[in-house]
Amino acid sequence: MKKTLAVAALMSVAFAGAAEARDQIRIVGSSTVFPFATAVAEEFGKTTSFKTPVIESTGSGGGLKLFCAGVGEQHPDITNASRRIKKSEVETCAKNGISEVTEVKVGYDGIVLSNSNAAPQLDLTKEQIFLALAKTVPSKDGQSLIDNPYSTWAEIDPSLPDVKIEVLGPPPTSGTRDAFTELVLEEACDEFPAIAALKDTNKDQHKAVCAGVREDGAYVEAGENDNLIVQKLEANHDALGIFGFSFLDQNGDKLQGSMIGGVAPTFEAISAGDYPVSRSLFFYVKNAHVGTIPGIKEYLAEFTADKAWGEEGYLADRGLIPMDAAEREAVRNAAMNLSPLSM
Numbered sequence: 001m002k003k004t005l006a007v008a009a010l011m012s013v014a015f016a017g018a019a020e021a022r023d024q025i026r027i028v029g030s031s032t033v034f035p036f037a038t039a040v041a042e043e044f045g046k047t048t049s050f051k052t053p054v055i056e057s058t059g060s061g062g063g064l065k066l067f068c069a070g071v072g073e074q075h076p077d078i079t080n081a082s083r084r085i086k087k088s089e090v091e092t093c094a095k096n097g098i099s100e101v102t103e104v105k106v107g108y109d110g111i112v113l114s115n116s117n118a119a120p121q122l123d124l125t126k127e128q129i130f131l132a133l134a135k136t137v138p139s140k141d142g143q144s145l146i147d148n149p150y151s152t153w154a155e156i157d158p159s160l161p162d163v164k165i166e167v168l169g170p171p172p173t174s175g176t177r178d179a180f181t182e183l184v185l186e187e188a189c190d191e192f193p194a195i196a197a198l199k200d201t202n203k204d205q206h207k208a209v210c211a212g213v214r215e216d217g218a219y220v221e222a223g224e225n226d227n228l229i230v231q232k233l234e235a236n237h238d239a240l241g242i243f244g245f246s247f248l249d250q251n252g253d254k255l256q257g258s259m260i261g262g263v264a265p266t267f268e269a270i271s272a273g274d275y276p277v278s279r280s281l282f283f284y285v286k287n288a289h290v291g292t293i294p295g296i297k298e299y300l301a302e303f304t305a306d307k308a309w310g311e312e313g314y315l316a317d318r319g320l321i322p323m324d325a326a327e328r329e330a331v332r333n334a335a336m337n338l339s340p341l342s343m
Contacts, residue, residue: 022073025053025295029063029080030175031224032109032244033281036315037080037303043314044302050295053078059224060175067284068093077289077296081282082109082175082244090341100287100340104300105331107309108321110245110270110278111180112257113167116237120161122153122258126276129260130188131156132165133219135212138194145194148214161238168222168229169242179279180242186210230255245270246319270321281320287338297336304332 027037034057045052058066060081067079068089085103093101113124131137131150139146153160170177189210190196198206213219222229222241229241230251240258245265248257257265260276269275283303290296302308309315311322323331 023294024051025078025293025299026076027053027055027078027080027283028058028066028076029056029078029283030060030082030281031057031170031226032082032176032246033080033106033283035246035250035318036106036281036320037283039314039318040299040303040308043308044295044299047302048295048298050298053295053299055080057224059171059173060178061173062224064089064284065092067286068096068098070096071098071286071288073293075286077286077293078299079284081284082279083178084280084282085284085341098286098288100338102285102287102335102338103341104283104285104304104335105323105327106281106283106303106320107315107323108270108278109281109319110265110275110321111176111183111242112245112248112265112277113240113242113260114233114248114255114257115240116233117254117256119237121256122160122240123260123262124160124258125261126184126188127191128153128156128160129184130192133167133213134185134189134209135214136209138192142192142194145209148216148218151218163238165218166220166236166239167218167242168220168232168239170226171221171223174224176242176244180277181211181213183277183279185213244319245321249319267316267319267321278321284341285335285338287340290338297338300335304328304335 034055037055041053041055044050060083063079064081064085067076069075113129132153134148136145137148150156150165152162152164154162195206195209198209226243226247229243230247233239233241234254248255248265263269263275265275270278285296285300307313309320309322309328313322316322
C-alpha cells in the first residue's frame, strides 16, 4: 500500500513538472463551441500578458476522450462540449487520476437543418426528418419495420421537394450528432406505433431503431469541420446540412435554416425556447492544471465576463444565445471558484 502511494505521489510530481513546461493553454473539443472559444482566446491573447490558447476542433466525444486521458503537460487543460459530459466519461476521467473537473455552461444553441438560399426553404416535422434519415422506418401500412426505402423528400410527403435526400452532418464523435439524435430522431420515433410498441417488447431494439442513422449515402458524415459543410451546401443546392445555429448566423448571406414544426431557427426563437431543436453548450476545466498551466483562471474570467457572453457581448454577435443574467452570475461564480463536478 505504501509503495502504491509513493508511486502515485511520484507520478503526481512528474505530471506537475511536465505541466510546468507548457506556458500555453491547450483546448480541444466541440466544433460548435470552437468559434466561441476561438473568439475568447483571441481577445484573451490581445488583452492579457498570456499567450493565445491553442484550440483544436475534435468533436465533443473526441475532446472528452483526450481530456480524460490523464493529468500533465501532454493532456488538454480544457475541452469544449455541445452536450453535457456523460457518466462514463466522468468515470474515465476519475480512473485516469482526474479527480476534479469544473463544468462551465456557456449558453444555448440551436441545431439547424440548413440549405442554400437559392433553394426553397423547407418546413419539416421531426417525423419527416426521422423518415428521411433513420436507418429503419415503419412500412407504409405502419405494421412492420423496414430498411429505409425513401430516396426523395417527396416520397415522404408530396408537399416536399422532389429532390434526392442528401444530408451532410456530423460523425458519431460529435456532440451535435448526439444532440440531434436525442432531440429529433429519438423524440420522433415514438410517434410511430410500430416503433413505440418495441418499448415494451424489446428495449434494446427500440433504442437502436430510434438512434440508428441510415448508411446508404442519404446521410453523409462530413467530419468535424462545419465550415466544410457550408461550402458543400453552396455548391449543391439540393443538399441539406446539420450544424449549430452560429454557423447559420455567420453565413446568412448564403444559407437559410429550415423551419421545424413551423418555427424558423432565429436568435429570438431559440432564446425564447420556441425553436424545438436547441441545447446547452459547455466546456470543462481540469482543476489540477489550474495554477500550473498559466492563464487558465484568467481565461475563465474572460469567457464569463458580460462583455463576452452577455446579451450585448461579442459572442452573441457570433451566434451564441446567452443565458439570463441570474444564470450567468451563478455559472460565473462556480467557474471562478472551480466548483468541481461530483466525480
